[in-house]
């Protein structure tokens with residue numbers, strides 16, 4: 279084991295742990311930290327950096343601004359350093375190109391000495407009261423071990439591949455996360471089917487449908503959801519993307535939380551208004567005159583099975599089931615793009631600590647309000663990023679709340695108030711306590727919660 283014990287080791291370098299490394303570098307530089315990432319460099323969803331796509335949150339949701347607007351790692355400082363501030367000023371857009379967000383993050387990553395790339399974490403165990411984190415070099419296969427008082431997991435989510443497609447994955451059947459790596463193949467195909475109806479599915483469909491007039495492919499877009507629905511997107515509704523809402527959600531009982539999350543899908547899982555409009559407009563343009571765009575859209579339809587097409591080498595046949603009508607049919611496609619979302623799975627590297635980690639009745643991690651795993655008998659803390667949807671609510675994956683979570687983690691690791699916690703600066707109150715205190719209302723005897731009214 280290495281003799282050197284870091285204060286904190288980060289596992290994974292996506293935007294959340296990158297933001298944490300940036301905050302520490304600026305405001306808590308005496309902390310001894312290292313962040314381990316399996317990829318060769320920072321790259322944010324590189325297979326989905328499609329031209330014309332933007333961040334779903336305003337540029338203020340960069341790595342640091344929402345807790346520290348004067349931080350040198352802000353997006354505005356990136357622009358200034360690129361000599362691009364006036365270009366952005368006249369751009370007059372809140373929602374920046376996704377490709378630029380990635381470039382900004384890479385600019386931050388290039389300046390942080392604490393990041394170690396090509397290091398895949400395979401095991402985390404405890405030895406003599408410190409965490410020992412084992413890695414394998416993604417290029418050479420060399421093994422290394424690091425030691426730390428505390429650990430923070432920022433490993434993001436994993437591609438969700440429905441079971442029926444697992445055995446068919448390859449250049450013609452792939453997840454939307456690798457769309458750009460496979461786009462040339464799509465452009466040469468005769469037929470393409472996109473499965474799913476979230477933002478990724480819509481972006482892929484839009485890209486292909488806008489290119490369709492110059493190409494010979496047909497496109498089908500099939501989803502088991504009830505429709506191709508737009509994400510709820512209104513200023514008043516956005517007030518739940520705040521630390522206050524996390525406070526409120528965290529204190530609810532678990533049954534209420536689970537019901538609430540089940541009813542909030544369209545707050546973060548639908549298609550954004552602009553993409554939806556752009557798709558419709560492209561379909562409209564492509565159908566001017568006698569033109570019949572070679573396109574099919576069908577909702578409420580699950581692809582229950584896949585196999586080789588009847589004519590060998592002609593792609594795949596998909597068994598489709600429209601669950602509202604109870605009808606089934608067979609559909610053939612040369613390429614199948616699975617925009618089937620992402621899941622949170624427990625990382626295998628935690629296995630050595632499994633008997634020390636507490637779980638709820640459903641086997642989910644239990645997590646404290648300040649983002650630590652609840653554990654038994656471990657000397658150090660394991661913090662989590664973006665693993666707390668079930669405990670802290672729908673803000674877990676939101677880039678705009680990353681700096682807030684990171685400020686909380688910095689304070690906990692440094693054991694001092696490096697960042698001052700700020701109270702509500704939106705107009706809405708979520709808890710009765712806050713409303714009553716502020717509005718001078720009178721409390722009555724409590725009633726039992728009614729989770730089903732939470733929609």
Ligand SMILES: Cc1cc2nc3c(=O)[nH]c(=O)nc-3n(C[C@@H](O)[C@@H](O)[C@H](O)COP(=O)(O)OP(=O)(O)OC[C@H]3O[C@@H](n4cnc5c(N)ncnc54)[C@H](O)[C@@H]3O)c2cc1C
Nearest residue numbers: 290292293294315316333334398399433434664675676677
């Ligand atoms: C296409 C797409 C677009 C999105 N756009 C937005 C948006 O506009 N606004 C918004 O608010 N949210 C958006 N999101 C959701 C947001 O949560 C993610 O974009 C964000 O990347 C999550 O950051 P993360 O740090 O948790 O994980 P990730 O970005 O997934 O990064 C995790 C990192 O951990 C590494 N890792 C995993 N396991 C190991 C290991 N064992 N050892 C070492 N390294 C490891 C991975 O290689 C990866 O680099 C989007 C999500 C997707 C999929």
